[in-house]
Amino acid sequence: MFAKYLGLLLFGISVFGVSYHYSARFLDWLRFQSLGTRDYIVDRLALMFIEVDPQKVLLGLLAISFVPASLVFVAFLPEFFPGIPLALLVALIGWKAPKPIVDYMYRRRINTFVIQMIDALSLMSNGLKSGLSIVQALGLVTEEMPDPIRSEFNRILEQNKLGVALEECFTSLSERVKVDDVEMFVTAINILKETGGNLAETFDTIVQTIRDRIKVENKISALTAQGIYQGIFVAAIPPIMGVFFYQSDPDFMRPMFTTALGWILILIIFMLEVIGFFVIMKIIKIDV
Numbered sequence: 379m380f381a382k383y384l385g386l387l388l389f390g391i392s393v394f395g396v397s398y399h400y401s402a403r404f405l406d407w408l409r410f411q412s413l414g415t416r417d418y419i420v421d422r423l424a425l426m427f428i429e430v431d432p433q434k435v436l437l438g439l440l441a442i443s444f445v446p447a448s449l450v451f452v453a454f455l456p457e458f459f460p461g462i463p464l465a466l467l468v469a470l471i472g473w474k475a476p477k478p479i480v481d482y483m484y485r486r487r488i489n490t491f492v493i494q495m496i497d498a499l500s501l502m503s504n505g506l507k508s509g510l511s512i513v514q515a516l517g518l519v520t521e522e523m524p525d526p527i528r529s530e531f532n533r534i535l536e537q538n539k540l541g542v543a544l545e546e547c548f549t550s551l552s553e554r555v556k557v558d559d560v561e562m563f564v565t566a567i568n569i570l571k572e573t574g575g576n577l578a579e580t581f582d583t584i585v586q587t588i589r590d591r592i593k594v595e596n597k598i599s600a601l602t603a604q605g606i607y608q609g610i611f612v613a614a615i616p617p618i619m620g621v622f623f624y625q626s627d628p629d630f631m632r633p634m635f636t637t638a639l640g641w642i643l644i645l646i647i648f649m650l651e652v653i654g655f656f657v658i659m660k661i662i663k664i665d666v
Contacts, residue, residue: 415439415473415476416432416439418480419435419480420432420435422481422483422484423480425484425555426483426484427533438476439472439473439476442472442473442475443468443469443473444472446468446469447465447466447469448465450464451465459638459641463641467645488557490526491527491530491555491557491560492559492560494526494527495527495559495560495563495584495585495588497523498523498527499563499582499584500581500582500585501518501523502515502518502519502581503577503578504578505518506577506578506581507578512544513535513538513544516531516534516535517535519531530554530555533547533551534547534548537550544571545567548564548567548568551564552564559584562584562587563584566580566584602662602663605658606659606662609654609655609659609662612654612655613654
């Protein structure tokens, strides 16, 4: 008995020592997972000209994570297992879900912007050939093109009217829309404005480069589509088979959902499913 209590005491002391030693790192990690996630979402939305209150974002994160988790926990009462693990899993998913959703919105906006650059740069090239200045050509784009390129170019014109140098305005554009095509466009304008050169021909070259890259990306997407569907099919096999076995022999499958070992196996299967799906997506992802 004495050895048992001594072991528990030593274990408690070791846990306290490790926690105290890594407390600063743990607090930094906890802050990154809470306020860091909030700030990331606010910054991403600001790049898309969506202004939101950071406090409301934090409250929204808490609501979509802890409210569903509480409902899951209550649904399994008076059983604490698997109520607690599932509630923690739902809370984690709810907390992490907004970040990739905002990233998807940002990437979709960038992709739309890059596609619009083909028509916009062609329009600017024709305007420059007809004698318009860079600012006037930008104004022509804001009048003829839809969002998001209209909003981005209109921000450049507004900054320039406030006295900001045109080079700095374009640099701000490359910081908001972080993609190689925009960086190439901004660098070409800033260099040619200092050294001189034919901007219209440069714009035509950039347009052709973007078109060729989009063709290559579409070809790669067509070739990798089979891998994507294979990943989805492989991920769908275990739950489909589980439903089939449960319908054919409920008594045989019931321990899977009524015992601790069964829920542990389900959690392991879920984790392996997620890992396998992301590995397949990583393999077939090709950057151009």
